[in-house]
Amino acid sequence: MTELITAVEAHDIRFPTSRHLDGSDAMNPEPDYSAAYVIVRTGGGQEGHALAFTVGRGNEIAVTAVESLAPLVTGRPVAEVLGDLGGMSRLLTGDSQLRWLGPEKGVIHMAAGAVLNALWDLRARRAGKPLWRLLSELSPEEIVDVVDFRYLEDALTRQEALAILRDAEPGRAGRRARLLAEGYPAYTTTPGWLGYTDDKLVRLAKEAVADGFGLIKLKVGADPAEDVRRVRLAREAVGPDVRIAVDANQAWNVGQAIERMASLAEFDPYWIEEPTSPDDVLGHAAIRERVAPVKVATGEHAHNRVMFKQFLQAGAIDVLQLDAARVAGVGENIAILLLAARFGVPVCPHAGGVGLCEMVQHLAMFDYVAVSGTVEDRVIEYIDHLHEHFTDPVVIADGRYVAPLGPGGGGEMHPASRAEYAYPHGPRWTADAATVTTGVTTAETGEVA
Amino acid sequence: MTELITAVEAHDIRFPTSRHLDGSDAMNPEPDYSAAYVIVRTGGGQEGHALAFTVGRGNEIAVTAVESLAPLVTGRPVAEVLGDLGGMSRLLTGDSQLRWLGPEKGVIHMAAGAVLNALWDLRARRAGKPLWRLLSELSPEEIVDVVDFRYLEDALTRQEALAILRDAEPGRAGRRARLLAEGYPAYTTTPGWLGYTDDKLVRLAKEAVADGFGLIKLKVGADPAEDVRRVRLAREAVGPDVRIAVDANQAWNVGQAIERMASLAEFDPYWIEEPTSPDDVLGHAAIRERVAPVKVATGEHAHNRVMFKQFLQAGAIDVLQLDAARVAGVGENIAILLLAARFGVPVCPHAGGVGLCEMVQHLAMFDYVAVSGTVEDRVIEYIDHLHEHFTDPVVIADGRYVAPLGPGGGGEMHPASRAEYAYPHGPRWTADAATVTTGVTTAETGEVA
Numbered sequence: 017m018t019e020l021i022t023a024v025e026a027h028d029i030r031f032p033t034s035r036h037l038d039g040s041d042a043m044n045p046e047p048d049y050s051a052a053y054v055i056v057r058t059g060g061g062q063e064g065h066a067l068a069f070t071v072g073r074g075n076e077i078a079v080t081a082v083e084s085l086a087p088l089v090t091g092r093p094v095a096e097v098l099g100d101l102g103g104m105s106r107l108l109t110g111d112s113q114l115r116w117l118g119p120e121k122g123v124i125h126m127a128a129g130a131v132l133n134a135l136w137d138l139r140a141r142r143a144g145k146p147l148w149r150l151l152s153e154l155s156p157e158e159i160v161d162v163v164d165f166r167y168l169e170d171a172l173t174r175q176e177a178l179a180i181l182r183d184a185e186p187g188r189a190g191r192r193a194r195l196l197a198e199g200y201p202a203y204t205t206t207p208g209w210l211g212y213t214d215d216k217l218v219r220l221a222k223e224a225v226a227d228g229f230g231l232i233k234l235k236v237g238a239d240p241a242e243d244v245r246r247v248r249l250a251r252e253a254v255g256p257d258v259r260i261a262v263d264a265n266q267a268w269n270v271g272q273a274i275e276r277m278a279s280l281a282e283f284d285p286y287w288i289e290e291p292t293s294p295d296d297v298l299g300h301a302a303i304r305e306r307v308a309p310v311k312v313a314t315g316e317h318a319h320n321r322v323m324f325k326q327f328l329q330a331g332a333i334d335v336l337q338l339d340a341a342r343v344a345g346v347g348e349n350i351a352i353l354l355l356a357a358r359f360g361v362p363v364c365p366h367a368g369g370v371g372l373c374e375m376v377q378h379l380a381m382f383d384y385v386a387v388s389g390t391v392e393d394r395v396i397e398y399i400d401h402l403h404e405h406f407t408d409p410v411v412i413a414d415g416r417y418v419a420p421l422g423p424g425g426g427g428e429m430h431p432a433s434r435a436e437y438a439y440p441h442g443p444r445w446t447a448d449a450a451t452v453t454t455g456v457t458t459a460e461t462g463e464v465a
Numbered sequence: 466m467t468e469l470i471t472a473v474e475a476h477d478i479r480f481p482t483s484r485h486l487d488g489s490d491a492m493n494p495e496p497d498y499s500a501a502y503v504i505v506r507t508g509g510g511q512e513g514h515a516l517a518f519t520v521g522r523g524n525e526i527a528v529t530a531v532e533s534l535a536p537l538v539t540g541r542p543v544a545e546v547l548g549d550l551g552g553m554s555r556l557l558t559g560d561s562q563l564r565w566l567g568p569e570k571g572v573i574h575m576a577a578g579a580v581l582n583a584l585w586d587l588r589a590r591r592a593g594k595p596l597w598r599l600l601s602e603l604s605p606e607e608i609v610d611v612v613d614f615r616y617l618e619d620a621l622t623r624q625e626a627l628a629i630l631r632d633a634e635p636g637r638a639g640r641r642a643r644l645l646a647e648g649y650p651a652y653t654t655t656p657g658w659l660g661y662t663d664d665k666l667v668r669l670a671k672e673a674v675a676d677g678f679g680l681i682k683l684k685v686g687a688d689p690a691e692d693v694r695r696v697r698l699a700r701e702a703v704g705p706d707v708r709i710a711v712d713a714n715q716a717w718n719v720g721q722a723i724e725r726m727a728s729l730a731e732f733d734p735y736w737i738e739e740p741t742s743p744d745d746v747l748g749h750a751a752i753r754e755r756v757a758p759v760k761v762a763t764g765e766h767a768h769n770r771v772m773f774k775q776f777l778q779a780g781a782i783d784v785l786q787l788d789a790a791r792v793a794g795v796g797e798n799i800a801i802l803l804l805a806a807r808f809g810v811p812v813c814p815h816a817g818g819v820g821l822c823e824m825v826q827h828l829a830m831f832d833y834v835a836v837s838g839t840v841e842d843r844v845i846e847y848i849d850h851l852h853e854h855f856t857d858p859v860v861i862a863d864g865r866y867v868a869p870l871g872p873g874g875g876g877e878m879h880p881a882s883r884a885e886y887a888y889p890h891g892p893r894w895t896a897d898a899a900t901v902t903t904g905v906t907t908a909e910t911g912e913v914a
Contacts (some may be wrong), residue, residue, distance in 0.1 A: 045561055072562035073533065077572060080529040084522060112494055113521035119715070119743065119766060122571015123526060167742040170719040170751065266568070270619040293616040294568065295771040297746060298778050302619065317568060322744040329747050 019094045026082035027053040030439040040211035042237030042267040048072035052079045054134040064138025065428035068130040069341045069369040081127030098139045102162040105347040121319035132345030137425035147425040148381035156181035162347040184389045199416035202398040203231035221253040228415030231259035237267030251283040263289035270299045277307040287311035300332035316366035321351045328359040339366040340375035368399035374426035405433035468508045468543045475531035476502040479888040489660035491686030491716040497521030501528045503583040513587025514877035517579040518790045518818040530576035547588045551611040554796040570768035581794030586874035596874040597830035605630035611796040648865035651847040652680035670702040677864030680708035686716030700732045712738035719748045726756040736760040749781035765815035770800045777808040788815040789824035817848035823875035854882035
């Protein structure tokens with residue numbers, strides 16, 4: 017009997033992180049790190065897990081979107097679905113009615129990404145391999161088959177992508193061995209949240225260096241004088257040889273970005289991340305011209321491969337920061353890795369949040385083994401939050417991600433955690449309802465209605 | 466006692482338009498024109514109406530998004546809200562948790578637009594004026610106060626916007642009188658749907674000319690030979706002096722768009738609309754260079770003012786097609802009108818769908834009276850669908866929109882229509898469930914699961 021996909025479930029899971037200002041930045045003063053958590057179930061009793069990451073309110077919209085996509089997948093034969101995940105991607109992002117809600121952006125696209133990532137997780141589990149290994153053992157033809165080249169051909173054709181992958185093929189085995197032995201470089205954002213005191217910033221920055229990190233990141237974009245003071249403190253704490261990236265989380269317009277970076281130049285920032293609107297390709301290009309040699313980085317909010325194509329075509333970025341859960345899953349992220357390789361721009365994935373480190377490490381490791389073939393100037397973001405809730409939490413040793421060996425894509429959360437943080441009826445949300453941030457808080461006023 | 470906003474309701478309303486292939490195009494073979502319909506209620510018993518337009522499946526996601534935004538508005542004093550709709554816009558699009566779902570794009574942004582448009586409708590009703598008139602009687606300062614200039618300043622500052630509005634001020638009264646006497650030019654897409662037979666195409670094209678339209682639009686983007694044949698038929702039907710626009714609804718990549726337009730050049734198309742991905746600013750610029758003198762048009766899926774800014778900065782479009790229900794409502798559309806005026810690009814709004822004609826005419830008429838000051842090469846799309854469901858349906862006479870005189874923004878639907886087409890429990894959806902398209906149809910395969 018043909019094994020079918022029997023269910024695509026969506027669960028609303030939220031962590032009350034706003035209570036301690038973990039994750040606070042210029043645009044996200046009080047996030048409650050959350051997940052629209054997806055479980056794909058098969059008739060044979062197997063499961064695939066993944067999630068769309070949000071920062072609290074609105075997680076219910078992402079849950080609804082997953083539920084709206086579920087009928088496109090449920091009832092199909094497992095082998096057919098997992099054997100053509102490129103086709104599934106086109107199905108989920110191309111549905112003639114649902115695509116009006118994007119197209120290929122925002123909630124509907126994040127939900128499609130979560131469903132597709134859960135299917136990739138299922139495929140890797142069935143193969144008994146970590147996702148990075150499954151991907152880096154596919155043939156170049158199998159890899160390009162999962163990529164949707166629509167709208168990309170003026171920058172990257174299927175043939176050009178195949179050539180990149182074939183060039184990297186002979187070195188795969190050697191790099192795989194090296195990855196397993198040495199891991200993949202990481203950087204840490206843990207010291208840099210806006211809400212932290214100076215003492216905490218300095219202490220965590222020094223700890224990061226002691227832990228082997230060669231790059232730390234600080235949030236900027238609130239008060240300009242505070243930015244200068246905090247970046248100076250960090251530079252004094254880590255010394256001249258550790259890279260310091262700064263992240264404005266979209267707080268500035270083009271002119272402000274140029275001006276503010278001039279005032280930080282003396283502290284030798286390595287990159288400026290999200291200096292302005294994530295939609296503003298031309299704005300990033302204008303900023304990049306003026307802030308060099310500081311690098312310009314963006315990508316965690318770039319909503320699809322067409323945006324990344326343009327950031328690269330316009331010479332707008334030095335560092336490409338893809339996210340595991342913003343675009344349409346593994347397939348679209350492979351398209352983005354191939355675009356980056358084509359333009360010679362290093363990929364330094366965005367992570368943190370809920371499970372983003374666990375998921376995105378697989379993409380970076382696949383990139384190293386089978387696409388770009390290098391880790392030079394490449395680092396995966398690491399933030400020490402919420403890993404304990406995952407069945408296969410990331411392991412960091414001496415400032416590097418240790419390559420995961422367990423099967424799957426990394427996005428599975430412990431059942432106990434899922435139950436405890438279920439929103440709004442899980443015990444963490446009902447037990448101390450008085451302090452729960454279900455109310456309405458605005459970025460503008462901090463006013464609670 | 467202070468009058469408060471007492472409710473922001475969201476209703477799921479769908480019309481089974483797919484049964485007759487009205488609205489069929491290269492990317493939307495079977496749309497069910499739908500609305501996430503918003504009603505804002507006040508303690509004094511007044512109402513504001515507006516909607517987010519969708520094409521069927523997924524309308525429930527937009528409804529959920531409106532419900533998620535509702536607590537930001539409900540309970541606030543009416544006078545405070547309506548007196549600072551610029552502030553409300555920043556509140557709804559800038560909420561520190563909800564904005565992660567965009568930012569400023571997709572479902573959450575469309576939902577914010579629907580709520581904001583309902584508030585503008587309420588404000589116009591309380592003033593006893595049609596929205597176009599209310600807007601065009603505001604002072605330049607009051608107008609720029611509703612605009613969010615964030616991320617725009619490298620192309621348009623508040624001062625530059627004020628200068629545009631002040632330049633237009635002396636001519637307002639004359640243009641208002643002329644608008645009331647002559648209406649605003651329209652064009653029609655009614656003949657051009659892909660699903661129509663040749664006979665129907667020719668008959669409707671001739672009727673359009675007889676009805677006074679100087680521009681008709683045809684859908685293209687499916688089979689290339691069919692496109693040539695259909696555009697030839699239309700040209701033969703309308704003669705050499707009527708403009709024919711073509712609309713590919715994003716079906717092509719950059720190279721295909723250039724090639725296909727070369728094959729249509731002999732029929733003198735006026736503009737090519739949505740030749741490729743609506744996100745591809747640089748792609749549109751490349752296409753525009755190669756298809757001139759055919760104009761390049763886009764905008765119905767451009768998700769916010771930052772995208773329009775770039776289309777203009779890059780010289781990527783000749784015709785800007787804003788939509789009443791895609792961006793964050795009246796305020797963001799005023800920003801877009803001001804950008805277009807700054808760059809000297811004519812605005813020809815997208816309409817059709819459900820209530821889009823009724824709503825967008827107010828923006829074009831405001832533009833004529835108080836911003837661009839001209840109707841030259843400007844036309845509002847007109848499609849003869851579903852107007853009967855609105856309390857103040859558009860009136861077309863001799864190929865022109867007659868300026869509406871009733872109070873409000875045009876988005877109110879008859880209560881009987883709302884009840885009849887409520888989804889999924891209204892009588893239109895329960896009475897003939899056998900033919901209802903709640904199933905899953907994909908653009909790729911036409912397969913119904």
